[in-house]
Amino acid sequence: MNQLEEIRQRLDLCDKKIVSVLEERMDIIKEIMVYKKENGLPILQPEQEKHQRKMLMTHVSENTYKNEILDIFAYILENSRRIQARTLFTHNILLIGFMGVGKSTVSSYLSKILASPYVEMDQEIVDKEGMSINKIFEEYGETYFRNCETNLLIELQKGNNQIISCGGGVAMRDENVAEMKKNGKVVLLTASPEVILERVKDSDERPLLRGHKNTEYISKLMEERRPKYEAAADVIVNTDHKRVEEIAEEIVVKLTRGE
Numbered sequence: 001m002n003q004l005e006e007i008r009q010r011l012d013l014c015d016k017k018i019v020s021v022l023e024e025r026m027d028i029i030k031e032i033m034v035y036k037k038e039n040g041l042p043i044l045q046p047e048q049e050k051h052q053r054k055m056l057m058t059h060v061s062e063n064t065y066k067n068e069i070l071d072i073f074a075y076i077l078e079n080s081r082r083i084q085a086r087t088l089f090t091h092n093i094l095l096i097g098f099m100g101v102g103k104s105t106v107s108s109y110l111s112k113i114l115a116s117p118y119v120e121m122d123q124e125i126v127d128k129e130g131m132s133i134n135k136i137f138e139e140y141g142e143t144y145f146r147n148c149e150t151n152l153l154i155e156l157q158k159g160n161n162q163i164i165s166c167g168g169g170v171a172m173r174d175e176n177v178a179e180m181k182k183n184g185k186v187v188l189l190t191a192s193p194e195v196i197l198e199r200v201k202d203s204d205e206r207p208l209l210r211g212h213k214n215t216e217y218i219s220k221l222m223e224e225r226r227p228k229y230e231a232a233a234d235v236i237v238n239t240d241h242k243r244v245e246e247i248a249e250e251i252v253v254k255l256t257r258g259e
């Protein structure tokens, strides 16, 4: 064997060790998930990830390859989140509820923390149609927009592990709810009319609230929609005066307990 071959063999041995240690690390992630579930501990714990990063920085502080190693660890941590998510869920998670309850905000956060694809239905429709929701309502009318939602929902059934933020009206059609249930769990977010008003008052992107930014109108429409929302929900989480992190944790806990 020449010298180069010998060096390459050492490299191969090194790869083997990395594979083995990565496998061990991923098994530990699963073990942690099982332990948390069994002992009713918080599941997401973003502060623990901060601690982990700190520890990692101390491990590499003197290392010649510090930047390269940190780059690799970004992928390792991303994949750990993915394993964590797969341990918890194999289906889609769909967030429904009235305008301003925080569906888009919470979905985006959940997708980051679970390293899962995020689908914003409103945005998908805007991109596909090449115009804003206000413009779609003005040019083609509400029914056209609702049909776009139904078609998109059918399309989304092809994917798994997606965090899907539904527009506030999606759960009003029974056929949409049937589509959601095929491959997903439905999370209903709620909030009081006062909190909703506070959250939506500065935005002009919701055609149904144009000229109706008051609690009386919000309250009335919310009551009209409530039975459909509640019938569609697998779990319900109230968002009043809660931080996004708290809401996300509550969703994950309720979904894993199957409440």
Ligand SMILES: Nc1ncnc2c1ncn2[C@@H]1O[C@H](COP(=O)(O)OP(=O)(O)O)[C@@H](O)[C@H]1O
Pocket (backbone or CB within 6 Å): 097, 098, 099, 100, 101, 102, 103, 104, 105, 106, 165, 199, 200, 239, 242, 243, 244, 247
């Ligand atoms: N838990 C929360 N606390 C405070 N503000 C929030 C919370 N959730 C969402 N918001 C804010 O409320 C507004 C509406 O949220 P958004 O996610 O767009 O709601 P939805 O998609 O349900 O209409 C946004 O400005 C967002 O930043």
Ligand SMILES: O=C(O)C1=C[C@@H](OP(=O)(O)O)[C@@H](O)[C@H](O)C1
Pocket (backbone or CB within 6 Å): 097, 098, 099, 100, 103, 104, 122, 133, 166, 167, 168, 169, 170, 205, 206, 207, 208
């Ligand atoms: O409740 C509704 O009928 C709607 C809610 C909006 O989404 P958000 O709930 O994300 O604001 C958007 O789909 C459209 O303006 C109609």
Ligand SMILES: [Mg+2]
Pocket (backbone or CB within 6 Å): 103, 104, 105, 122, 165, 166, 167
């Ligand atoms: Mg939204």
